[in-house]
Amino acid sequence: MKNNSMLEIKNLHASVDDKEILKGIDLKVNAGEVHAIMGPNGSGKSTLAEVIAGQEEFEVGEGNILLEGEDLEELSPEERAHKGVFLSFQYPVEIPGVSVTNFMKTAINESRKAQGLEDMPANEMLKKIREKSEMLEIDRKFLSRSLNEGFSGGEKKRNEIFQMAMMEPKLAILDETDSGLDIDALRIVANGVNKLRSKDNAIIVITHYQRLLEYIVPDFVHVLYNGKIVKSGTKELALELEEKGYDWLKEEAAV
Amino acid sequence: MAYTEEELKKELETKEYEYGFYTDIESDTLPKGLNEEIVIAISKKKEEPDWMTEWRLEAFRAWQEMEEPEWANVTYKKPDFQDISYYSAPNKKPKYNSLDEVDPELLETFKKLGISVDEQKKLAGVAVDIVMDSVSVATTFKKTLAEKGIIFCSISEAIQEHPELVKKYLGTVVPKKDNFYAALNSAVFSDGSFCYIPKGVRCPMELSTYFRINQAGTGQFERTLVVAEEGSYVSYLEGCTAPMRDENQLHAAVVELIALDDAEIKYSTVQNWYPGNDQGKGGVFNFVTKRGLCEKNAKISWTQVETGSAVTWKYPSCILKGDHSIGEFYSIAVTNNFQQADTGTKMVHLGKNTKSTIISKGISAGQSQNSYRGLVQVNSRAENARNFSQCDSLLMGNRCGAHTFPYIEAKNKTAQIEHEATTSKIGEDQIFYCNQRGIDTEKAIALIVNGFSKEVLNKLPMEFAVEAQKLLEISLEGSVG
Ligand SMILES: Nc1ncnc2c1ncn2[C@@H]1O[C@H](COP(=O)(O)OP(=O)(O)OP(=O)(O)O)[C@@H](O)[C@H]1O
Numbered sequence: 001m002k003n004n005s006m007l008e009i010k011n012l013h014a015s016v017d018d019k020e021i022l023k024g025i026d027l028k029v030n031a032g033e034v035h036a037i038m039g040p041n042g043s044g045k046s047t048l049a050e051v052i053a054g055q056e057e058f059e060v061g062e063g064n065i066l067l068e069g070e071d072l073e074e075l076s077p078e079e080r081a082h083k084g085v086f087l088s089f090q091y092p093v094e095i096p097g098v099s100v101t102n103f104m105k106t107a108i109n110e111s112r113k114a115q116g117l118e119d120m121p122a123n124e125m126l127k128k129i130r131e132k133s134e135m136l137e138i139d140r141k142f143l144s145r146s147l148n149e150g151f152s153g154g155e156k157k158r159n160e161i162f163q164m165a166m167m168e169p170k171l172a173i174l175d176e177t178d179s180g181l182d183i184d185a186l187r188i189v190a191n192g193v194n195k196l197r198s199k200d201n202a203i204i205v206i207t208h209y210q211r212l213l214e215y216i217v218p219d220f221v222h223v224l225y226n227g228k229i230v231k232s233g234t235k236e237l238a239l240e241l242e243e244k245g246y247d248w249l250k251e252e253a254a255v
Numbered sequence: 256m257a258y259t260e261e262e263l264k265k266e267l268e269t270k271e272y273e274y275g276f277y278t279d280i281e282s283d284t285l286p287k288g289l290n291e292e293i294v295i296a297i298s299k300k301k302e303e304p305d306w307m308t309e310w311r312l313e314a315f316r317a318w319q320e321m322e323e324p325e326w327a328n329v330t331y332k333k334p335d336f337q338d339i340s341y342y343s344a345p346n347k348k349p350k351y352n353s354l355d356e357v358d359p360e361l362l363e364t365f366k367k368l369g370i371s372v373d374e375q376k377k378l379a380g381v382a383v384d385i386v387m388d389s390v391s392v393a394t395t396f397k398k399t400l401a402e403k404g405i406i407f408c409s410i411s412e413a414i415q416e417h418p419e420l421v422k423k424y425l426g427t428v429v430p431k432k433d434n435f436y437a438a439l440n441s442a443v444f445s446d447g448s449f450c451y452i453p454k455g456v457r458c459p460m461e462l463s464t465y466f467r468i469n470q471a472g473t474g475q476f477e478r479t480l481v482v483a484e485e486g487s488y489v490s491y492l493e494g495c496t497a498p499m500r501d502e503n504q505l506h507a508a509v510v511e512l513i514a515l516d517d518a519e520i521k522y523s524t525v526q527n528w529y530p531g532n533d534q535g536k537g538g539v540f541n542f543v544t545k546r547g548l549c550e551k552n553a554k555i556s557w558t559q560v561e562t563g564s565a566v567t568w569k570y571p572s573c574i575l576k577g578d579h580s581i582g583e584f585y586s587i588a589v590t591n592n593f594q595q596a597d598t599g600t601k602m603v604h605l606g607k608n609t610k611s612t613i614i615s616k617g618i619s620a621g622q623s624q625n626s627y628r629g630l631v632q633v634n635s636r637a638e639n640a641r642n643f644s645q646c647d648s649l650l651m652g653n654r655c656g657a658h659t660f661p662y663i664e665a666k667n668k669t670a671q672i673e674h675e676a677t678t679s680k681i682g683e684d685q686i687f688y689c690n691q692r693g694i695d696t697e698k699a700i701a702l703i704v705n706g707f708s709k710e711v712l713n714k715l716p717m718e719f720a721v722e723a724q725k726l727l728e729i730s731l732e733g734s735v736g
Pocket residue numbers: 016017021039040041042043044045046047048057090
């Protein structure tokens with residue numbers, strides 16, 4: 001059996017201020033796959049995403065997170081990023097005075113440095129920026145604005161995916177990237193994500209809506225409820241959820 | 256500075272205050288202490304004319320009657336003015352024609368500073384007048400400038416060669432008795448720069464001076480005088496680094512700028528005197544008086560990046576005397592560990608339709624105290640004077656302090672004065688966001704600080720902006736956590 005595991009999470013528990021939020025998560029994502037995670041508000045979806053990314057605010061108790069077989073426990077958030085973990089934030093953060101371009105340049109060169117590579121030559125960087133911004137239909141002027149400062153909700157999300165395109169991660173976690181995007185933007189951004197799909201990377205899509213999954217078609221859908229994955233299935237599960245809501249699962253989970 | 260990004264990064268990897276080394280050059284030093292004999296001796300050593308000696312003595316007598324100011328938001332052990340040697344010049348001081356003649360130790364110093372004269376010479380468009388321990392030891396590009404009638408030399412040389420200009424302008428903007436430190440400087444100033452741009456001439460290059468304190472226990476009293484004749488333009492850069500020392504070193508400079516009708520002076524400073532170690536020991540005391548006078552339609556811009564000194568007391572000011580004149584002040588002041596800075600500006604609107612802009616960015620880390628103190632004064636006949644002030648403070652950690660003291664005195668009803676102030680902290684969420692993109696915390700802070708300071712960094716000439724960014728990063732190293 002060939003081993004193409006990208007992410008493997010085993011019995012993961014995480015808490016903040018002694019309050020347990022993740023209560024034993026198991027998840028396996030192979031390279032080339034797209035997984036969707038759905039679930040009610042407050043069920044722990046963003047927490048799971050941030051814990052994978054190494055947010056130290058959360059205390060990881062039991063359990064392991066393996067990226068391509070390597071345990072991430074001892075690694076800082078930046079080291080995880082260098083290994084190819086990317087998080088598209090549910091709430092992207094503003095950094096005044098730092099342009100999108102400058103931020104990306106710094107991010108890419110820091111990752112290259114960690115891999116023992118030289119800085120990316122300026123012309124290559126500019127070419128890449130041009131390509132990726134065209135793919136996501138981002139106006140070049142936008143790239144010289146301060147990162148996320150004064151961006152509309154949709155602009156912030158599109159910009160997150162622009163960053164994903166620039167960083168070319170192995171494992172991308174998109175936390176409610178669809179919220180805030182208008183209908184056209186959703187299509188553009190989703191198409192962008194699809195272009196980034198390959199057999200060598202994996203994507204986890206966190207969303208509340210089936211609509212996004214019509215564009216980014218998942219191989220598997222999981223439902224996170226009260227800190228646990230209570231149901232997994234194929235893309236049909238998302239349709240079922242859309243129709244029935246979560247109540248029936250709550251009953252199932254309580255059993 | 257012609258730093259490549261790679262060099263920059265390498266430098267950043269060094270955690271120590273890099274410029275903390277001491278050049279062992281023989282010095283010719285006067286005995287410690289200050290009295291009329293010493294003042295006369297300084298003047299004699301510099302072979303000054305009698306009027307200059309007399310000028311110094313007047314200043315000294317005034318100084319004796321004055322009290323050291325107490326109003327600034329800084330606390331420090333007052334220097335013992337009788338325990339300082341007021342004159343120190345490198346022993347061998349011939350005028351050099353080529354680098355080969357320069358003391359190899361001095362060249363070594365420049366190398367460590369990353370500003371070898373050699374490199375500077377190649378750096379097109381920058382003429383450097385290096386003030387090493389009070390006496391200028393090298394001046395380059397003088398010829399090119401001379402062709403345009405521009406004078407750029409040490410103030411001592413100017414006193415010898417252009418006494419009529421010095422006599423006419425010295426002390427006209429910062430009078431001898433202006434304040435305690437200015438009076439002290441007027442009495443004992445050892446050297447500094449003089450710059451004169453003739454009518455209608457645009458100075459073709461950035462004029463720049465690198466200052467450096469060297470001799471142990473030697474106070475440094477620089478005197479700079481820049482005169483821009485009608486319709487002329489000059490951009491002047493001043494930068495400095497100082498060696499690591501245990502005892503506090505006093506620095507009390509005076510800078511006077513005169514912009515005649517339609518003239519423009521840009522004065523940029525990157526200040527990096529030794530700030531003391533992380534225990535708050537040592538460091539330079541920097542008490543500076545900088546002031547510019549604008550005649551009709553003239554413009555003066557002060558841009559400063561202050562990262563050094565244990566104690567900084569500095570208020571570059573503009574006297575907007577002429578109608579339609581413009582004064583600008585762009586400042587970044589960084590304090591870390593136990594540093595204290597009380598800095599800001601004074602905009603004095605005397606003429607009609609005068610305009611001033613103040614952008615101040617204060618960054619405090621460690622247990623430092625960072626104060627902005629600004630005065631906007633509008634005289635009764637200054638119709639339609641306008642000022643815009645913006646003071647932003649960025650705090651790192653919760654043991655440091657940021658303070659803003661804006662003073663407004665408007666005696667004319669038509670004045671329009673706007674003041675905005677913000678205080679922010681670097682957020683954990685910002686750091687995590689950067690970390691997630693592969694940027695470590697140290698670098699993330701540098702990035703956020705650079706972003707915060709951008710409006711001011713943008714005002715600096717290119718090569719200086721790079722130097723300044725590097726200094727910001729170095730000065731905030733170890734301030735995390
Ligand atoms: N730093 C924190 N301190 C206290 N509680 C927290 C913290 N972070 C998250 N929580 C709590 O953990 C729970 C899970 O939050 P999380 O953000 O992971 O939910 P979510 O599934 O992403 O919800 P949504 O769909 O609304 O985005 C919530 O009850 C939230 O209030």
